[in-house]
Amino acid sequence: MKLMNQLIAALRSLSKNKMRTILTMLGIIIGVGSVIAMLAIGQGSKESIQKTISSLGTNLLTIFPSASMYGGVRSEAGSSVRLTYEDYLAIGEQCPAVMYSTPMVRTSGQLIAGSQNWRTSVYGVTPDYFDIRELAIESGSVWGPVEDKAAAKVCVIGHTVSNYLFGEGADPIGQMVRVNKIPFKIIGLTAAKGQNAFGQDQDDMVIAPFSTVQQRMMTVNYINSIMVSAKTEKMIPEATDEITQLLRIRHKLGPSEDNDFTIRSQSDIASTAASTSRVLTILLASIASISLLVGGIGIMNIMLVSVTERTREIGIRMGVGARGRDVLMQFLIEALMISLMGGIIGIFLGILASDIIAGVMSWPVSISIESILLSFLFSTAIGIFFGWYPARKAARLNPIDALRYE
Amino acid sequence: MADIIISIRNLVKIYKMGDLEVHALRGINLEIRNDDFVAIMGKSGSGKSTFMNILGCLDTPTKGEYFLDNVNVGSLNKDQLAHLRNKKIGFVFQSFNLLPRTSALENVELPLMYNTKVSAKEMKERALKALESVGLADRAYHYPNQLSGGEQQRVAIARALVNDPVVILADEPTGNLDTRTSVEVMTIFQELNQKGITVVIVTHEPDIAGFTKYNVIFRDGRIQKSVIVENQKNAREELNHLPVIAEEDAL
Ligand SMILES: Nc1ncnc2c1ncn2[C@@H]1O[C@H](COP(=O)(O)OP(=O)(O)OP(=O)(O)O)[C@@H](O)[C@H]1O
């Protein structure tokens, strides 16, 4: 049979069995579309996590106290309070690779302003913190060394806190807020940052001078952590070494003793986060593969259900002179047409769905070529196989057996 | 002197169903000439359909020889058989076997689709001509489910004709039709036969067999006897005598 006739026969057959054609296509469309959308969400969140992390500042180092050994007994992490304000001062003075540094204490605070109240985290830091975190001030200002020394009752707040205490869009500068019953004057408002990839609201916090939080609010003499930034990203290992040596000497650790502190760089956090999002991607990918499989089974069902009718059709065609390969070719072309059309519609639908998800749920999405190729190839392979395989079986029969098939 | 177009020697067909063997044909010998019009008759289960399917190259015999137009059919492979069905044979089934949801015209075009030498334009012309010759030119774009049984059978006959076969084989072509429609169908076969096409039909009805030239009676997979039809009836004349509403009168 001429190729032209094959094409005509396939097109006629598809248009004559619209329902079957549409149902088969639907399987492919759903398979392809859902895989693309799922993987787009996975990939998108991965990329956004990485962006968040690098936006925290890639030369950031955080020093925590860690569990230390006393006669073979490892105590709970951070339970032995070994980071002090003096450690912080020493790092600032003696580590040339370090640019900015701040001690940090953190507590939670019940905020009251007028009739409103709100509960949030309170950070006690030095003004260097704003440089390390690259936090911009939208209005007002940060405190200076004088307020630091005097443990002044001033603070900088984020938008979320401001909105809850003073109403949407109100200017909080100069207002008073009681934090755990201590009155603070609000002197600054940070620029809005929104949620980070971990779903944390970065505008929901109160930042106050270190001494104020440590001495007035918490009344302790330890610090939770020290944050520093290396001069450049390349100097991170150098800064890490300097800090490690300095703190080992200051903490009088012998050569056989473990560090009683941990230095975490942003890249460590990045790799942890990357592995988290990898889990997410795998999860979404497995959901996607299930929908691909379900779509595939749908295609298979339709194709197999129509076998009886199609076997008779094959019998008729062979009866009037079609060779086995003519019949197979026609069925292959039909399956190809369905799969290609369904696949292309599926791709558009997947992209559309991703866009809608991005718009409505404000989730980050990113469509990858691999996901398009993978889902497309898989669905078309299923469509073609199940369109072709029953036809091959029928084409091997005697025409009379195909005609009598029930 | 007419040529021998079909020559059958010692044809045997055994259906195997597990352990059970059904001897449908037990040794058939038959010669059919190219101007013949044959009716195969016989009781149900005597092997008529089995024989016709083998004649039509839709099925293969268990044993025996079959020459069609001097071609040894037994020596052909599947593709060659398909070619033979396409070029030399027109088969008409009792149950029409038209493609559903497909217009009469496209159904008739079907054999031409598998004929590489025919262009799309010629395909349509020839299909229309074939439909015209069975009196259905005006129904070319109707679907099978919009046609009566007789009309569907005429479409099937047009499909059998369209490739200019040397032989037309019809297994109970009037089995599903009323008297008048049956005679109409026989008119077509008679006219084809007069044009020089060999026609072989299977029928249970002696009336229908009366339109043919001779009858072959099957019994238990063998030919019991062959009888020449003494006074071959003319289907067109018969049609003129049949009142159009004969069936309704009978009710
Ligand atoms: N596909 C098959 N498998 C097994 N046995 C079959 C098959 N086809 C026919 N037979 C058997 O072969 C014998 C001949 O059947 P065939 O259909 O040729 O009879 P027939 O003369 O055409 O009968 P009818 O007048 O009822 O159409 C029967 O006994 C039938 O049961």
Ligand SMILES: [Mg+2]
């Ligand atoms: Mg029969």
